[in-house]
Amino acid sequence: MVxxxxxxxxxxxSFTEVxxxxxxxxxHGVAHRLVAEVIDEMGLREKTIGVAPxxxxxxxxxxxxxxxxxxxxxxxxxxxxxxxxxxPDRTVFTYQGDGDLASIxxxxxxxxxxxxxxxTVIFINNAIYGMTGGQMAPTTLEGMKTTSSxxxxxxxxxxxxxxxxxxxxxxxxxxxxxxxxxxxxxNVRKSKKAIRLAFEAQERGLGFSLVxxxxxxxxxxxxxxxxALDFVGEKMVPVFPLGDYKxxxxxxxxxx
Amino acid sequence: MAKELLKGNHxxxxxxxxxxxxxxxxxxxxxxxxxxxxxxxRLPALGRVFVQAESEVAAINxxxxxxxxxxxxxxxxxxxxxxxMMEGISYIAGTEVPAVVVNVMRxxxxxxxxxxxxxxYYQMIKGGGHGDYFPIVLAPASVQEAIDYIxxxxxxxxxxxxIVHIVVDGNMGQMMEPxxxxxxxxxxxxxxxxxxxxxxxxxxxxxxxxxxxPVDEEVTNLRLLKRWKEIxxxxxxxxxxxxxxxxxxxxxxxTAGRVASSAVREAREAGIKAGLLRPITLAxxxxxxxxxxxxxxxxxxVVEMNSGMMLDDVIRIVKGKVPVEFYGRMGGVTPLPxxxxxxxxRVSENTGPGAEDxxxxxxxxxxxxxxxxx
Ligand SMILES: Cc1ncc(C[n+]2csc(CCOP(=O)(O)OP(=O)(O)O)c2C)c(N)n1
Ligand code: SF4
Numbered sequence: 001m002v003x004x005x006x007x008x009x010x011x012x013x014s015f016t017e018v019x020x021x022x023x024x025x026x027x028h029g030v031a032h033r034l035v036a037e038v039i040d041e042m043g044l045r046e047k048t049i050g051v052a053p054x055x056x057x058x059x060x061x062x063x064x065x066x067x068x069x070x071x072x073x074x075x076x077x078x079x080x081x082x083x084x085x086x087x088p089d090r091t092v093f094t095y096q097g098d099g100d101l102a103s104i105x106x107x108x109x110x111x112x113x114x115x116x117x118x119x120t121v122i123f124i125n126n127a128i129y130g131m132t133g134g135q136m137a138p139t140t141l142e143g144m145k146t147t148s149s150x151x152x153x154x155x156x157x158x159x160x161x162x163x164x165x166x167x168x169x170x171x172x173x174x175x176x177x178x179x180x181x182x183x184x185x186x187n188v189r190k191s192k193k194a195i196r197l198a199f200e201a202q203e204r205g206l207g208f209s210l211v212x213x214x215x216x217x218x219x220x221x222x223x224x225x226x227x228a229l230d231f232v233g234e235k236m237v238p239v240f241p242l243g244d245y246k247x248x249x250x251x252x253x254x255x256x
Numbered sequence: 257m258a259k260e261l262l263k264g265n266h267x268x269x270x271x272x273x274x275x276x277x278x279x280x281x282x283x284x285x286x287x288x289x290x291x292x293x294x295x296x297x298r299l300p301a302l303g304r305v306f307v308q309a310e311s312e313v314a315a316i317n318x319x320x321x322x323x324x325x326x327x328x329x330x331x332x333x334x335x336x337x338x339x340x341m342m343e344g345i346s347y348i349a350g351t352e353v354p355a356v357v358v359n360v361m362r363x364x365x366x367x368x369x370x371x372x373x374x375x376x377y378y379q380m381i382k383g384g385g386h387g388d389y390f391p392i393v394l395a396p397a398s399v400q401e402a403i404d405y406i407x408x409x410x411x412x413x414x415x416x417x418x419i420v421h422i423v424v425d426g427n428m429g430q431m432m433e434p435x436x437x438x439x440x441x442x443x444x445x446x447x448x449x450x451x452x453x454x455x456x457x458x459x460x461x462x463x464x465x466x467x468x469x470p471v472d473e474e475v476t477n478l479r480l481l482k483r484w485k486e487i488x489x490x491x492x493x494x495x496x497x498x499x500x501x502x503x504x505x506x507x508x509x510x511t512a513g514r515v516a517s518s519a520v521r522e523a524r525e526a527g528i529k530a531g532l533l534r535p536i537t538l539a540x541x542x543x544x545x546x547x548x549x550x551x552x553x554x555x556x557x558v559v560e561m562n563s564g565m566m567l568d569d570v571i572r573i574v575k576g577k578v579p580v581e582f583y584g585r586m587g588g589v590t591p592l593p594x595x596x597x598x599x600x601x602r603v604s605e606n607t608g609p610g611a612e613d614x615x616x617x618x619x620x621x622x623x624x625x626x627x628x629x630x
Contacts, residue, residue: 047454051321052464061462067452069324070464072347075317078309082321082329083452085305086279090454108317111310 012036014045016065025225027182027215028056028124032063034192035095035122038199039066048091049083051076055097056130074105077112080119091202093120098139099129102162106138109168109210116173116207120198123164123210126217127236134220138162141239146220161239165212169245175207177246181214183232187242196256197247206248214240259434264399264424265290267435268332268358271403273298275410276441277356278327279305281318283337286370287426288360291332312337316344316357323353324463326451328410328443332358334426335376336367338384345419346385349480350465354413356406358422360429363588371588372425372511377565380421381539388477390484392420392491393539397514399433405536407438412491416483417450423538425561427511427590487540494542495534498524502531504604505549507570508559509535511590516559519596528604538566543573550574555610557603559596560584564615571614579610582618595625 011017014036022028039045045066052060054073061068071079076094084092101109101123112119128146129135135148139161143152165179176198180191191213198209214236216228223231262270269291272280280295292308299306305322309315315331322329333341338359348355361376363369378384381393392412396402402424409420447453452461467473497517499505504523508516513534523530533549535542550556555578558567564582571580583599585591611617 046456049452049454058466061460061464065455065460067455067461068463069321069351069452070462070466072317072320072343075313075320075344078314078317079321079324081307081314082279082281082318082323083325085307085318086322086325086327086329087453107310108314111314115307 012040014039014065016063018062020063021059022056023219025216025218025228026056027213030182030188031122031124031191031213031215032060034188034195035093036064037192038196041196042199042203044091044199047089048093049087051080051083051092051094053094053096053100054131055100057095057097057124058131060095074100074103075108076100077105077108077117077119077121081112081115081117084117084119088118091120091199093122093199095122096124097130098123098125098127098137102138102164109164110171113168113171113174113208113210116175118202118205118207120202121210122195123212124215125164125212125240126215128217128220130217130220139240141235163240165210165245168210171208173208174210174246175248176201176209176251178244179212179214179240179242181232181237181242182216183214183229193256197251197254200254200256201248201251204250206250212240259436261432262399262435263290264402264431264433265360265429266294267399267437268402268406269294269298270437271406272330272356273302274438274440275407276328276443277304277330277410278443279322279329280331281307281309281315281322281329282331282333283309283312283315285334285337287362287372287429288332288334288337288358290429291358291360312340313343316341319355319357320344320348320351320353323348323355324351324452326448326453328414330356330358332360334360334362335364335373338376338379342379342385345391346387346389347465349385349389349391349419350387350476351463352417353463354417356409356413356420356422358424361423361425369588370426372427372561372590373586373588374425374510374512374561374565375586376423377538377560377562380423389480390418390487391539392416392418392487393537394420394422395509395536395538396422396424396428397510397534399428399431400435401536402428403435403437416487418483418487423510425511491537492540492542492544493536494545495536497532499531499533499549501529502552503529503554504600505531505533505553505556506559506596506600507533507535507546507556507566509538509566512559512561515591515593516596518593519600522593522597523600523604528600530600530604541569541573546570546573550577554578555603555606556580557599558582558614559591559599561590562586564618567614579608580614581606581610582614584618584622
């Protein structure tokens, strides 16, 4: 008898062979993998330039096997604009956290969308500042305790969570704006499909594309990995509803 | 090519186009706006890139991104805009990618005014952004000089993978002068081997300013410092006038240097042995030449359109060999040749020891002058 083996799971070509620095149970690593798989499947690796943010994913360039630059905090969309305009036939994407994108970089992201900049943004919303040790983010839920809202976010003093997908979907330059979640396998699969469509939007020159991924930060939330995923599903999804906020007609019937 | 009557900002922009700039990212601000307006028409017509950014913060980060692709890129702004750009400038320096930034300086601090000033000397020459880095700073004094040095600025930026600033003031941005533009240069097709362009058939290129291990950062700081030492050795540029037998040396850059040259000429006609040193590279500063001249002259007069910023560098280099005096106008006021001539006269008659801080003697003179002007 001849034994045959079938590969059902392997490291994407777009990944380097190093261990990530992410905490156990953090969804950053899963999100990275989804992006790498999509880039592999679309055959984009050799023409892609990634832009890493300031945040826990500051070292994203260590894990993706492709050209990468590292932006200043919040400025990734501006940096990506600079690159994409001089190299319009390359694939350019940013990968940004919620402090990076929705706080210090809110001007850069809104205007990148407003200009219809033909780039793709992977937006990790974990409702907290991970890298700096768990301070309040613009996306922190009402009543949520962080190191800079120790009594829980008081919306009267600290404002309300900002819903970026909804905001960005109002920009005429946006081609594809959706929110997905990373809290279980079914949602991870949907996230991957959305990431694929976002890159398809860029490859078709349709304009600005962004996938917001509700993500976990077990370390700073002080929850176990499973509790953290449950928190995403039970507490974050009601505040940040999942859905397609803007889908360019060209993408509507695209089978991927 | 023949001389044409050219407006400063337009001429600078066209010079950059001819030097092969492939992208301009900017935000409007007086007195540099014509630079951006010119580029908004000219670059797209050539199939090159122009983006009006949402702020100077975004503009410089677009420059940063495009610089990472190895293309010739630039921005132009004025003082408050430069303050916002300092973050990106530090990142550009830390990542060791080339870029050219023009500052058409105006009166400050704060919103100040739109009149010509040299008040950004410290900000531009001493760094301005955070961390250990060394910008190259060119200070032309005429439209023609600015045209000539913009091409050089790009060459230096590429050669040293460094940030190069061109500082002018509103006078030069706005003035019309006959000048000659250089021929159009070819845009190089070859991508530098460090640039990001998509890792096709090679290992990925990573461009970053992060060195999380302090020793790695120190090695980077050292590399930048050693590169700077090379720049100091090779790239100093200055102009002189009537220094051979000078007993009184006037030092000024940009517009102040240009006005001072008229005053020095007048002084020579009146029989005063005055000479002028006009640094064109403010960084690297013509220190060696100044040291030599300090051994020759009896007294030095520094003329600036600020509160005495280059003055501090001059004092440091002259090391008390001869008295250093100061004459400055601030707030967007340009000194007239007669004012500087009167100062040269006064300096030539002064045999006193000079103050430890020349500003202490200058402040009452200026106050008196202003009350006479008002
Ligand atoms: C100009 C500037 N301000 C502040 C910081 C400090 N800082 C680093 S990461 C960060 C927040 C990151 O949070 P987020 O974007 O949500 O990403 P996460 O770490 O949660 O993935 C802050 C405030 C910085 N690096 N630069
Ligand atoms: S701090 Fe939070 S976001 Fe950062 S790696 Fe750890 S779990 Fe992930």
